[in-house]
Amino acid sequence: MAERIIKLPDVGEGIAEAELVEWHVKVGDIIREDDLLAAVMTDKATVEIPAPVDGEVTWIGAEIGDTVAIGSALVKLKVAGEGAAAEVAEEPEPGEATGSDAPEAAAEPVKPVAKPTAEADNSEPPRAMTVPKPVRAIAAATPQALAAPRRAPGDKPLASPAVRLRAREAGIDLRQAAGTGPAGRILHEDLDAFLLRGPEPGHAPGLSQKSAVTEVKIVGLRRRIAEKMALSKARIPHITIVEEVNVSPLEDLRATLNRKPTAERPKLTLLPFLMRAMVKALAEQPNLNALYDDEAGIVRQHAGIHLGIATQTPGGLMVPVVKHAEARDIFGCALELNRIAERARDGIATRDELTGSTITITSLGALGGIATTPVINHPEVAIVGVNKMVVRPVWDGTTFVPRKMMNLSSSFDHRVVDGWDAAVFVQRLKELLENPATLFIDG
Incomplete structure (x- = not known):
């Protein structure tokens, strides 16, 4: 087996570099001649790069959104035959020149364009506060109490007589308090936590809070538009x-x-x-x-x-x-x-x-x-x-x-x-x- 290096071709118009906007292959893929490898963008025109030979993808040289110089190594293929690695550039369109050689880029896996991430909890611990009698001194709320799920609508809250008496005297609606005891029983610690954070706003049935954050990398035409708009507003x-x-x-x-x-x-x-x-x-x-x-x-x-x-x-x-x-x-x-x-x-x-x-x-x-x-x-x-x-x-x-x-x-x-x-x-x-x-x- 031999190795073939596919370089970014000269796409014409005197372009020295292009932005990689799409991969059609990944490491390990078996491809055929003329299968699409990638797509690059130059000044709002998207150019697709086909494979010149059959082979197996062993390495890809850029990530989506990277700017790649003409002649830079784009993909390495394992192809049939023997001998040392051969450097080839994808064939340009008729009448276009072939790009010059360039050093190979470090091999890194392609990152996805968008991915959801959970929102980090950066809240500080609740500070001590003073409440009027007959409520006793409030202890620090535990994470377990703060994170307890809300009781289903219509469920009767479970609590001891002492907890119920204290809740009445403090003006707390036990239906709004989360219970961390056995079977969801409301404890004195749960009342402490409730007084620290206050009553939670009600949620309509079927609605829930969402905390996911989706990261979308600005690449290709969208990045060109962003750069153009920023240039125009900055200069004009x-x-x-x-x-x-x-x-x-x-x-x-x-x-x-x-x-x-x-x-x-x-x-x-x-x-x-x-x-x-x-x-x-x-x-x-x-x-x-x-x-x-x-x-x-x-x-x-x-x-x-x-x-x-x-x-x-x-x-x-x-x-x-x-x-x-x-x-x-x-x-x-x-x-x-x-x-x-x-x-x-x-x-x-x-x-x-x-x-x-x-x-x-x-x-x-x-x-x-x-x-x-x-x-x-x-x-x-x-x-x-x-x-x-x-x-x-x-x-x-x-x-x-x-x-x-x-x-x-x-x-x-x-x-x-x-x-x-x-x-x-x-x-x-x-x-x-x-x-x-x-x-x-x-x-």
Whole structure:
């Protein structure tokens, strides 16, 4: 038998390391060629690593959540044949380079992602206290007395006449006291313990206290999201503007356009209208369609408008990108939006489809609140948030009339975007959405 060392391959895009997010094997497993060994994540793209040969897993070189350098030893296999250990890297995709060698990592067992643990009891011993006569001096409560189970509802408490007399004089309901004597008999020590801790709150039938704690290791996409949010909030001073928009005319137009959908003209949601409104507003304020390199002190304004669409997926929040929205009409925006959102939810979006945005839209749909405070997608300088639509009474000058109203919550990087410019942009979006016919006018 011989030993084969499988290394982390070069996954392309100049990536030097990747995060291990899933193991498909464990030590002792017998695997076949092309069986999945592990999955790694690089910049929100998950790559699966298959086995190049048949063999038995004898060693795994990283734990879930570890960052592994390209070329590092990932798995050791016992394979048929003779000779010294051979170092091989998993075959990369065609056109990708093979990673360089790296020292082997120490062999440690993989830890589970989540595990329940019992909550530690750190309570201090009860302190001595003074109670009025005729209650005698109280002794320290024993752990046995404190931990005794409660009596079932309706059961008559067992106690001696002396204990019952003392309980009456002290105003103690024996049904609330735990008994540690034979057959659950309540002793004087149990009364001492009861007076020290006080009466326990009643519990409804069938309910019980829970003390387990589940530890969930933050790995993979969730860790990437956490790092991104922390970076954005730490570096960017946010200014958020909330504006109310009357979308009744837009909803009437949308209903008309959706009567006869086709493959080229799919049913429209509100987002394609907002996308076109942002294209028009950004043409007037290109400083908002920009990325801020805060380390170099440079704002890079982009002519092409690449709209990131915050999308909830089974694995967490992802931001697929509609490239060159300025070159798409409303139906073109809808088609591309549907395509990339579906690929993101299915977990098959490519790196190119998940990167390159210059400004982002976020929407919780019907779950959205009255107002939100969106977090900017660093290093962008603006984000537009869509809140839920509700029918509210609106004064039209003579009377109150029902209108479909929706708030836009937009955040801006206050280092490079002044409040005035932010307000002008939001008001332009409001104007375009309240007069949706203007979205179909070129220029």
